[in-house]
Amino acid sequence: MIESRLHLALVHYPVLDKNGDTIAAAVTNLDLHDIARAARTYGVRGYHIVTPVEDQHELVHRLRRHWVEGHGAAYNPKRRQALELVALHSALDDAVQAIGRAEGQRPRVVVTSARFTDRDGCLSFAELRRQLAKGRVVLLVLGTGWGLAPACIAAADDRLEPIGVPTHYNHLSVRSAAAIMLDRLLAA
Amino acid sequence: MIESRLHLALVHYPVLDKNGDTIAAAVTNLDLHDIARAARTYGVRGYHIVTPVEDQHELVHRLRRHWVEGHGAAYNPKRRQALELVALHSALDDAVQAIGRAEGQRPRVVVTSARFTDRDGCLSFAELRRQLAKGRVVLLVLGTGWGLAPACIAAADDRLEPIGVPTHYNHLSVRSAAAIMLDRLLAA
Numbered sequence: 445m446i447e448s449r450l451h452l453a454l455v456h457y458p459v460l461d462k463n464g465d466t467i468a469a470a471v472t473n474l475d476l477h478d479i480a481r482a483a484r485t486y487g488v489r490g491y492h493i494v495t496p497v498e499d500q501h502e503l504v505h506r507l508r509r510h511w512v513e514g515h516g517a518a519y520n521p522k523r524r525q526a527l528e529l530v531a532l533h534s535a536l537d538d539a540v541q542a543i544g545r546a547e548g549q550r551p552r553v554v555v556t557s558a559r560f561t562d563r564d565g566c567l568s569f570a571e572l573r574r575q576l577a578k579g580r581v582v583l584l585v586l587g588t589g590w591g592l593a594p595a596c597i598a599a600a601d602d603r604l605e606p607i608g609v610p611t612h613y614n615h616l617s618v619r620s621a622a623a624i625m626l627d628r629l630l631a632a
Numbered sequence: 633m634i635e636s637r638l639h640l641a642l643v644h645y646p647v648l649d650k651n652g653d654t655i656a657a658a659v660t661n662l663d664l665h666d667i668a669r670a671a672r673t674y675g676v677r678g679y680h681i682v683t684p685v686e687d688q689h690e691l692v693h694r695l696r697r698h699w700v701e702g703h704g705a706a707y708n709p710k711r712r713q714a715l716e717l718v719a720l721h722s723a724l725d726d727a728v729q730a731i732g733r734a735e736g737q738r739p740r741v742v743v744t745s746a747r748f749t750d751r752d753g754c755l756s757f758a759e760l761r762r763q764l765a766k767g768r769v770v771l772l773v774l775g776t777g778w779g780l781a782p783a784c785i786a787a788a789d790d791r792l793e794p795i796g797v798p799t800h801y802n803h804l805s806v807r808s809a810a811a812i813m814l815d816r817l818l819a820a
Contacts, residue, residue, distance in 0.1 A: 477805070484801050485799060485802055485808075486797060526801075610635075610818055611673060613710070614673055615710045616669060616670055619807060620811035623804065623809075623812050
């Protein structure tokens with residue numbers, strides 16, 4: 445069993461849209477729930493939602509309150525345990541700072557993309573798994589929409605190799621990608 | 633690269649509810665999309681939705697039509713390629729028959745549950761992966777709600793070992809579980 449110090453960030457800005465323009469994507473109920481449940485299942489220490497949009501902060505707060513303190517907590521306590529992991533930040537760097545304070549050590553920021561190639565000098569899943577097993581504090585960053593914007597990728601410490609699938613079709617939802625990554629990095 | 637003859641079934645009846653009663657769970661838009669995308673990404677041959685509820689058949693037909701033939705197909709052709717995999721059946725046995733006709737060979741029916749233990753004589757992921765690599769026709773069955781009803785499990789050919797997670801919390805969504813299973817069985 446790996447007791448990791450892995451954190452997960454789901455970035456809604458800056459990400460790309462279908463046309464390659466940088467946008468702020470909307471936070472969805474389902475990204476919160478599905479990824480929080482997978483994060484809790486694999487022992488992730490924090491699930492960090494990143495968006496600068498104020499309205500979206502209100503939405504996330506309301507959802508979290510419902511499941512952590514409100515009627516949802518009594519109806520489904522398992523959901524509470526998952527959504528307790530959710531933290532909210534206006535920018536990725538705020539998440540990095542908060543994790544640094546909580547863990548007593550700045551996290552390695554590792555970004556993900558289905559588009560990385562051999563030339564990107566990516567960290568393999570096996571190597572990142574070894575680092576986590578040694579207790580390294582890591583923030584794994586996933587983008588919504590059509591993926592993280594180049595500036596966000598350029599600012600990171602490391603890039604994780606793409607999932608690598610057996611077909612030429614590679615359109616996993618961010619929820620599926622998160623589940624698969626956690627399984628590869630932290631499965632018993 | 634494994635070119636498998638794996639099919640996936642998502643069963644909505646008979647499944648259990650929170651209290652252990654057998655129910656017909658509702659088909660959700662998201663289970664269709666997320667699992668179809670993962671199935672297409674990993675080269676699954678068919679994604680079989682099982683429900684006896686007529687209204688739900690109409691819903692699935694409408695959704696599939698929108699993305700495969702309607703406005704959705706033009707807006708997002710990638711989504712079309714995923715949803716083309718969707719087939720609809722009133723009972724699991726109908727799916728087994730249809731796959732038998734399409735593949736020229738009855739599939740091995742392999743059921744899944746987070747609750748299987750060592751005493752259930754489960755097939756390991758590694759063993760099922762070997763069988764798929766040899767070209768065996770397999771139907772992997774996942775349940776919605778709180779999981780497949782006992783009668784459905786008893787009628788299957790094999791049970792797949794549970795995903796096995798590093799914490800005592802084990803509440804993956806069926807979408808996350810499907811993605812992780814496909815990755816373990818079919819990753820390049």
